[in-house]
Amino acid sequence: MSDQLVGAGYGFFGSARLPDLPGVGVHADTWDGSAGQSRQMADDGVSALRLATANRGPSAGAAQEHGTGTVGALLQAGNLGSVTAGVLRSLEGVSNAIRSHLDVLAGMAGIALAAGAATPAGRLLLTRLRAVFTRTAGALRPLMRKFGDIMRSLAEAVRRRVGTKGAQSPQAASRPMFPQAAEYVNNTVQGAKVSLGNAERVIQERQRLMTRLNSSFDDGTLTADDLAQVPYLRQSPTSHPLYQAERQLDSAQLTANNYNSDMNLAAFNSAKDLHRDLDELMGIEDDLLQWLRRNNGLEPWPA
Amino acid sequence: MASDDVVIDAEGRYTSGRGFGQLADEHASYLTRLRGHLGEESPVPYEEVSGPYAELMAAWLETSGQAAERLGFTGAAQVMMADGNVATERANEQVSAW
Secondary structure, eight states: OOHHHHHHHHHHHTOOOOOOOHHHHHHHHHHHHHHHHHHHHHHHHHHHHHTTTTOBSHHHHHHHHHHHHHHHHHHHHHHHHHHHHHHHHHHHHHHHHHHHHHHHHHHHHHHHHHHHTTSHHHHHHHHHHHHHHHHHHHHHHHHHHHHHHHHHHHHHHHHHHTSGGGOOOHHHHHSOSSHHHHHHHHHHHHHHHHHHHHHHHHHHHHHHHHHHHHHHHHTTOOOHHHHHTGGGGGSOGGGSHHHHHHHHHHHHHHHHHHHTOHHHHHHHHHHHHHHHHHHHHHHHHHHHHHHHHHHTTSSOOOO | OOOTTOBOOHHHHHHHHHHHHHHHHHHHHHHHHHHHHHOSSOSSOOHHHHHHHHHHHHHHHHHHHHHHHHHHHHHHHHHHHHHHHHHHHHHHHHHHHO
């Protein structure tokens, strides 16, 4: 899709393009590195502890216990560092998905503006596009608030688990450490990644299709090849990536229900809203395609 | 004289203590580099995230500093304990020599 059309669309919506967040990936890598460092320190600490295990007696026992507490805190740090890296990558994914989605909406508005904003069909499309754009753009900050909440609870877990007070034995640390949080965060982050990946694939597919349509629109020809793209919009509902993403969100939501975590339930509801918007976007695209076909005389206007 | 349920291996404890001391130094210098990497500026330009993220980084750096201190303390305590063990053995030897 040409930058010009996308730019015209953003102009029509009176909105600027969302920023890239290149620093988030860099930070995620740093957290992964830091988690690795903590685990390495824990491993080396275990080796250092073994050197003194020939000692027996009450004070030897107390010394060993203190040492295992030190190692345990480092293991907890390793786990929490990895979770933080995952949360940052998830945030980056959400932000990118919303931006791509808004780009497509802006591009479609650009096409509709160029094709004839004055016609009743054009006005109707633009009105619907504006509604989806507003709702999608409006989803960003509430989702960011959810990420903020997750980070706040991670900060609390870091103080509790890694701080001096929270030091635990490696045995305790190697048990599923806070079973609900650890397992749940893993499940949900994985689930959300898959869903977002699917949603992004849908968006990319849309972008490819719209680029085709746009170029044929620019040179005034809409060909049978372009129309061959249309069945994609009408494929079997159950094989559709959005349908599958929805299913994954449902199962992730079940997990969230099991763990009774209001915060994460809210995050998943926001994600589901995003998917609903994508669904509506596809409906609008369908209309826009039909409109282009009719405008180009490839399909008669209804009587 | 060690009783049946007390065994003293001062050499092992020295090595262990020095190992922990080395880990403490490594961890502390890693943390200095980490502070540089994470930097002051938030990578996320939304206040909903930047505040809590700064809080998370602060908690991480603070508790990692505590972990480094704890490694150092564990090392120093082992060395001190081994010193005590050795001093006790020497005292015992002297007492037996009398």
